[in-house]
Amino acid sequence: MEATEQTQTAAGAKRRVELLRFTTAGSVDDGKSTLIGRLLHDSKSIFEDQMEALQRSSDITGGGEVNLANLTDGLRAEREQGITIDVAYRYFATPRRKFIVADTPGHVQYTRNMVTGASTANLAIILIDARKGVIEQTRRHAYLSTLLGIPHLLVCVNKMDLVDYKQDVFDAIEADFTDFGTRLNTQDITFIPVSALKGDNIVERSTRMDWYEGPILLNHLEEVYIASDRNLTDARLPVQTVIRPQTPEQPDFRGFAGQIASGVFQVGEEVVALPSGLTSKITSIHTLDGDLETVYAPMSVAVTLADEIDISRGDMIVSRDNLPHMESQLDAMICWMDEQPLNPARKYVLKHNTHTVRCMIRSIDYRVDIENLQHVEEVGELKLNEIGRCALRTTAPLLFDAYARNRQTGSFILIDEVTNRTVAAGLIAEPVKEPPTPQFEEYAI
Amino acid sequence: MTVDIETYSLSHLQALESEAIHIMREVFAEFERPVLMFSGGKDSICLLRLAEKAFSPGRFPFPLLNIDTGHNFPELIDFRDRRAAELKAKLIVRTVEEAISAGIARPVPGETSRNRLQIPTLLAALEEFRFDCAIGGARRDEEKARAKERIFSFRDAFGQWDPKNQRPELWNIYNGRLHPGENMRVFPLSNWTEMDVWQYIAREKLDLPSIYFSHTRDVIRRDGQWLPVSDLLPLKEGEEPQTLPVRVRTIGDISCTGCIESAAVTVEQIIEEIAAARVTERGSRADDKRSEAAMEDRKKEGYF
Known part of the structure; x- marks a missing residue:
């Protein structure tokens, strides 16, 4: 089922469908592409013609199983070499959220792509091969994710099927990662034992790991609390351009247009234009759909000010009592x-x-x-x-x-x-x- | 726009809209001669709406460009001209036909679709008007090669896309710098899905060409698709036209645009239909079915 702009909660209240951006890091061997393929497949986001194309493509895995990794590896060189070269973006939705997945390769030479994918993510999925445990690559992914300020880490211990779904394997990896994680500057780490290949704990709860009572993957992606991820404290509007229609209807309109980087702005609020340091008051916040009283990050807006002060692209409008x-x-x-x-x-x-x-x-x-x-x-x-x-x-x-x-x-x-x-x-x-x-x-x- | 002052949250459509408006404004600020590709199709209709929003209460500062294959659904062309006139926008049309006469575009014997011939026609148009940036409505969910393309997609002096040599794109900071002769393709709808586009059309109450809605049409079954009967589609032996209630999901060259059987006559019904659909919209385009890397190859030559 697809998302509409609002969704009905069990209590009957309308709730907005939010956007969650997440990144996945891991090498081919960790089963990263298989995990994404599984998420798309089991959440019914793969269509018949895509499945047909997969079946047509030459590398079908043994036993007649479709190689879900081929869903994400889009370029010819990638399919030929069985590697992921670049950041690939994938989309799927549930009635609760719409997801943008930045799928990035995990090898050391692809740090560039991981950083790119991580720059906009709310959450990072870090894959660990249950047989191998925490390795250097895991630490690198975790380090880059926290360096780039991703608020939520989700550690998926994958290939649980290959370790007989044993709890002690999972517990040992969790302890190991937690030990290392305390040195990272991150607040929210969640661990889930999964098998991407078999579909355990991805969209459906596994019946083979009764000992695990935590959230399953899709569930966690739908539930993780992201509202406080944004900075709503520091009001900052980087000015992209100045809108001056100079029409008979709008002879004097000067709208300072930009996407609010952080914080909240209100009509009537005292603001400062930087670098000039000149102060003024917001007189209106214009949109094509009508004027607004209150706006916040990451809305794209055009504000007008009470005073005719010189502001141009590259300047920033900020709150009067909180300066950058x-x-x-x-x-x-x-x-x-x-x-x-x-x-x-x-x-x-x-x-x-x-x-x-x-x-x-x-x-x-x-x-x-x-x-x-x-x-x-x-x-x-x-x-x-x-x-x-x-x-x-x-x-x-x-x-x-x-x-x-x-x-x-x-x-x-x-x-x-x-x-x-x-x-x-x-x-x-x-x-x-x-x-x-x-x-x-x-x-x- | 509805504002939520309790949680300061945005819906997914609001977030996508804001991102696209930011991109439009970056294009205006960073390029000398940008142009907006407008075919009259649903994605470019959304683009036009976003351009209006980005520069309101002023007018959007881009001319419109359409590369006309000549193999058209007439409804689409009517809509294109009408919408451009309503907005008092400057509409530039360059046709594949003219490009063939001028020797710029050269058809391969046996080639019925003109999608490939759009490439040299587009490149010639960009050069003619010295456009340094073309805004397009392509989305990453359409196709595997597109999934790896940047929002600001750099093209060399031949219009070519080099997937292995793309500029990293971080946060919402775009690098629009070019040398003379190079150009940029910019895709504000990169992160939108087919469903997002339809939800946006519903929310904004946008007008669409009639062929997106159910109508009766003579079609033939070929390669698992319903292709519209037209002068451009010679019937093969054994092919019997049938009259069916159909609509189009995506519009290209009429000779390779598949129709789907549908009774949907409103945007809401289309949204329900897509929610239940089991085939991607590109699945109805014969030009993408030719090979696993058909789109990748065309993009490398300069396609959108």
């Missing part, structure tokens, strides 16, 4: 994504929200060895798929919050000025200096 940092020197974790290594002698283009500046890397403080999570100091460059802590200087101040507090205003990408390729993802660290206290005398012109 405004610095041109900052520290960040940089995930390098290009074949050409980071070269500190070069300048890069930095895009942060809607603001594009140039920047230089002043120093690489350390690199994180993602095999053992140790810090390696005295590194001269960052190569493809390496992650390091860097000090940057930008040509104009950035308006930001630390990534750990605000994924939207704490992130940026780096672009090579010559090739135009996106070469890195940046996660801004909490600066030592406090954000400015709201004292507008200093700013006001």
Whole structure:
């Protein structure tokens, strides 16, 4: 069954169908693609022509079983080599939620893709082969998921069928992961024993693991509480463009358009435009469907202000009593994504929200060895798929919050000025200096 | 838009709408000469609505472009022209026919569908008007190769998509930088499914070409599909046209667009029908059935 915009709860109350974005990481061997295939198949999201295409495709597994992994491996080279090269996005829905799955390969050389998939996810599924337990790759996935600020981790101990569905195997893995997980900065970890191949605890509760009483996979994806994942505290509107119709009906309309990065805005509220520091009041929040009184992240809006102040793309409208940092020197974790290594002698283009500046890397403080999570100091460059802590200087101040507090205003990408390729993802660290206290005398012109 | 000030939550449609509006505005801000692909089909009708919303109360700042195969359902062309006129938008039409006469598009003997011939026609149109960005209504749920394509999909000077050399796309930060001659295809509906599109049409009460709804039509059964009888579809031996209540789920070249048997005459009935459907919408397009990688190959040549 498919979702409509609202769904009826048992109590009869209308509830909205929410969007949950999750990422899956794991190698082919962990049965990741099989797990996604199983979720799609058992939630009736695979259609007859897709099944036919699967049956037509050459690699049907032994015993006449369709290889569910082929549902997600879309490119010819992937099918030929039996690997996943790129992030693939999959969609399915239940009456409760609509799901966007970023399916990413798990090998070390694909850190780039994992980071990409993780950047927008509410939840990460980490797959562990029950026979192998927690391995380096598991730690890498967990580390990257928490680094990228994914609020919920779901550890699926897969291939339980191959360990006779034994509880002690599952318990040992849970203890092992928990021991390691305490060193990660994450609050919510859930463990589920599954067999993707046989369908145990994916959509239907397994009858072969009576000892397990926790949630099953689809159930957990439908129930996990995501409303508090968003930052609703720090009101931030990065301005994308200014809408000025200049028509006879709307001669003076100036709407500052953008997608609210975090927080809540209300008509009548006092706001500050940065970097100018000029204050004003929100007079209206316009949409084609009528004006609104209250708006919040991640809505796309156009606001009008009481005063005619100069605001353009790259500026930010924020709450008067809660300001972001405004610095041109900052520290960040940089995930390098290009074949050409980071070269500190070069300048890069930095895009942060809607603001594009140039920047230089002043120093690489350390690199994180993602095999053992140790810090390696005295590194001269960052190569493809390496992650390091860097000090940057930008040509104009950035308006930001630390990534750990605000994924939207704490992130940026780096672009090579010559090739135009996106070469890195940046996660801004909490600066030592406090954000400015709201004292507008200093700013006001 | 309904606002929920108790939980500050958004429905999935609101979240998808907001994402698409953000993408439209990024296109406007980052490109010199963007164009919006408008065929009159249901996905591009949603795109047009989102463009209206993104720049309201102003008008959306893109001209519309349609690559006309000449193998059309007339209802679609009527709708396209009417909708563009209603919105007072500039509509540019470039036809495969003209491209063939000019020697830009060259049909292969025996090729009946003109979908492939749209590629050189589109590339020539982009060049003619020096468009650096084309906004399209493609969705990732349509096909396996599309599932791996970025929202901002970079194309080289030949319009080609290189799946192994795509720009990483993180958060909601898009990299729209280009060298002269290169261009970008942007897909604001990337994260929408067929069901989302229909729910949005229902919510926004959007007008559609009549062929999306049940009507009677002469069709023949070929390769497991009901194909519409037209001058462009020579009957093979033993093929008997039948008159059936049908509708189309996706619209392409008329010679390869399959109809489905349907009694659905309202958007709500279509939504019910799709909820129960057991075949994807692309399953009714003969052009995608040719090989496992048909779409991937066409995209590499410059297809949407």
